[in-house]
Structures are given as C-alpha cells and as structure tokens.
Amino acid sequence: MREKLVAGNWKMNGGLAQNKALLEAVVAGMAGVQGMGCAVCVPYPYLFQAQSSLKDSAIAWGAQNLSQHDKGAFTGEVSAAMLLDFGCKYVLVGHSERRAIYGEDDATVALKFEAAQKAGLTPILCVGESLEERESGVTEAVVARQLDAVTGKFGVAALSKAVVAYEPVWAIGTGKTASPEQAQAVHAFIRGKIATQSKAVADGLVIQYGGSVKGSNAAELFGMPDIDGGLIGGASLDAQEFLAICHAAKR
Ligand SMILES: O=C(CO)COP(=O)(O)O
Numbered sequence: 001m002r003e004k005l006v007a008g009n010w011k012m013n014g015g016l017a018q019n020k021a022l023l024e025a026v027v028a029g030m031a032g033v034q035g036m037g038c039a040v041c042v043p044y045p046y047l048f049q050a051q052s053s054l055k056d057s058a059i060a061w062g063a064q065n066l067s068q069h070d071k072g073a074f075t076g077e078v079s080a081a082m083l084l085d086f087g088c089k090y091v092l093v094g095h096s097e098r099r100a101i102y103g104e105d106d107a108t109v110a111l112k113f114e115a116a117q118k119a120g121l122t123p124i125l126c127v128g129e130s131l132e133e134r135e136s137g138v139t140e141a142v143v144a145r146q147l148d149a150v151t152g153k154f155g156v157a158a159l160s161k162a163v164v165a166y167e168p169v170w171a172i173g174t175g176k177t178a179s180p181e182q183a184q185a186v187h188a189f190i191r192g193k194i195a196t197q198s199k200a201v202a203d204g205l206v207i208q209y210g211g212s213v214k215g216s217n218a219a220e221l222f223g224m225p226d227i228d229g230g231l232i233g234g235a236s237l238d239a240q241e242f243l244a245i246c247h248a249a250k251r
Helices: 016-030 044-054 080-085 096-101 106-119 131-135 139-154 156-161 180-195 199-204 218-222 239-248
Strands: 004-009 036-041 060-063 090-093 122-127 163-166 206-210 229-232
Touching (some): 004 163, 004 239, 016 239, 044 060, 080 106, 090 106, 106 139, 106 156, 131 139, 139 156, 156 199, 163 180, 180 199, 180 206, 180 218, 218 229, 218 239
Parallel strands (some): 004 036, 004 229, 036 060, 060 090, 090 122, 122 163, 163 206, 206 229
C-alpha cells in the first residue's frame, strides 16, 4: 500500500525567524502522526536550519532544485552531494517555474533527476500542462513527454525510487485547483502509462497533486484512488493550513 506524502515547497519565501516559528509549529502539529510522510523543500540557505529543527522529528526536508553536475566551475549552482551534506531526503526536479522561468528543458530535467538519484536523494519529478496545452487537448501528450524524458533515458525502474508530482501549471498559485476528478484523470493516466512498462513500479509510485491545495480541499483530492498526497506551495507557509493538509493525508 502506498503511503501518502505531503511536501511543502516554500519557493523563494522565508527568513530565519519566520522559518523557526513555522518549523516549530509543524513539528508540534505532526507529533505522533503516523501513516503518511511529510516533508518541506526549503531555499538552500535554510537547509541547515531545516536540518537542525527537523532532525529529531519524522518530518523530512529537501531542496527545490539541484545542479546536474557533480562539481566544478558552475557559479551559483548546488550539487546533490551538497544537499546530502545537509541531510536532504528529497529534491524537486523540473518544477514548472524552473521549466518556464529558467528554461529547463526535458533533457536537463532528466540529467538533474539522474544526479539526484545517483547521490541517493529521492527526486520529486514535477510534470504538468499549461492552460493553453490543456485547452488544446494535449495534456496527456505533454505529461507523457515529460515522463518519457526520464524513463526513456534511465528505464522505468528509475521511478521506483522517485516521486512524481502532477502540477497543472494553470492551478499553481492561482487559487484555481483542478477538480478531484480532473486531477484523478491525469494521475490515472500517469499510473496507467507506467504500468504498461512495469505494473510493480506503477503500483508503488507515489503521485502527488500540486496546485492551490488548501486545508479545505485536500481531503477531497487525497480521497481519489491515484492521488497520493500533495506538493504544496503557498499553503505550506502557513503552519495551520499545512498541518490541515497533512492531517487530511492520514490513513
Ligand atoms: O507549485 C506548487 C508546489 O510546487 C503549487 O503552488 P501553490 O500551492 O501555491 O499553488
């Protein structure tokens, strides 16, 4: 049985004092909670703070991006090994903001996925269509292309140690959540597609939904058969909202 995973993506938000309060409240609110996974993906400068605050809790932490390279003359970049130095378990790869704003293409995302996995991190591979793509009926083709970029290069087994996050771009930060049925349809498509290559990998794959998840809509989304938790942006900055979402993922 898959365990649901709720991960916060703080994006470029936070500060030492604000993070301290948020992390303490999340640790307190998650004490004793079992049957689901919880993580926060914080900006690089706060990894040490996340590690110090969370190391004695069941909450994991991670980063929002990494370099595809191991080391060297790549000014401003951060390697997988550096993330491991700070105890990261997860790293986001291919978030739509990285794809759209920083021009990360499928090939680069695949290399980042590989760099994460080779180092022992669990990549959270983000996929999802834009509004224009949805309206022109190519949602499945877009998501398939984004998945194929990884499985075509590294084989379907690469997904046995990864998480996939389906984040329709039109639902990110817009307050416009995909309906549970809309999200479920794409999640089922993803799982079905992986199942044609390996049923075991498909059955075990955690597929998160992301895009305007809140305390008030989480339970409905997480109640769908192929939605295994969420990747949470804005609401992960508010302890009470984030905790409500985490609690909605409990078995
Ligand atoms: O991009 C997201 C998580 O990675 C979703 O962001 P919001 O929850 O703010 O819509």
